Amino acid sequence: MATRILLLADTHIPKRARALPAQVWSAVDHADVVFHAGDWVDVATLDALEQRAKRLVGVWGNNDGGQLRERLPEVAHVVLEGIRFAMVHETGAAKGREARCAAQFPDADVLVFGHSHIPWDTTAPTGLRLLNPGSPTDRRRQPVCTYLTATADAGKLLDVRLVPVDRTP
Structure with missing residues (x-):
């Protein structure tokens, strides 16, 4: 059964x-x-997502303090449909990211990260897929705000899609 x-x-x-x-x-x-x-x-965003999402996996970032760091790990690991996911907020500079992350997360198939607000989808020579969804609320230097969707099915990550956020009322 596929997982959205x-x-x-x-x-x-x-x-x-x-x-x-x-x-x-x-x-x-x-x-x-x-x-x-x-x-x-904002802790209220965590609370709202915990209430509304069927399942939530989260980590804290460099702008998160207090209760967020108490409630969330720095690094999360989860297996979905046989795919080993790791997630962390910050991975450092873009240059050398694939090799650095492959060495840091040797037991992961997919690494989800944030921090830069820049969408990212690459694969390290080891096969580790690196995904950054950008930001749905703060585009910074990007043309639009974004998030990612994907499907995990029978050990494969399928239909990875960068979705622009429509900011019109």
Whole structure:
């Protein structure tokens, strides 16, 4: 049975946005598992996602303190449909990222990360797939806000899709 996945990071609520866009909440409702790769900033966002998501996997980011660091790990590991996922907020500079992360996460098939607000989808020579969904609320230097969706099925990660967030009312 396939597992529908939503990947989020860097929501920065309420610093960058007052709330998650309706489009993101709809994606949460359709996902079997929601990953959030840190920089929540607001405990209320964690509470809301815990209540609404069927399953939530989260880590804390560099802008998260207090209760967020108490409730969330720095690194998370989960297996879905035979795929070994690891998640961390920050991976360092883009240069050398694949080799560095492959060495740091040798037992993972997919590494989900955030921090840069820049979407990323590459594969290290070892086969480790690195995914950064960007940010659904703070595009920074990107043309649009984004998140990622994917499907895990029988040991394969399928249909990885970068989704632009429609910011029109």
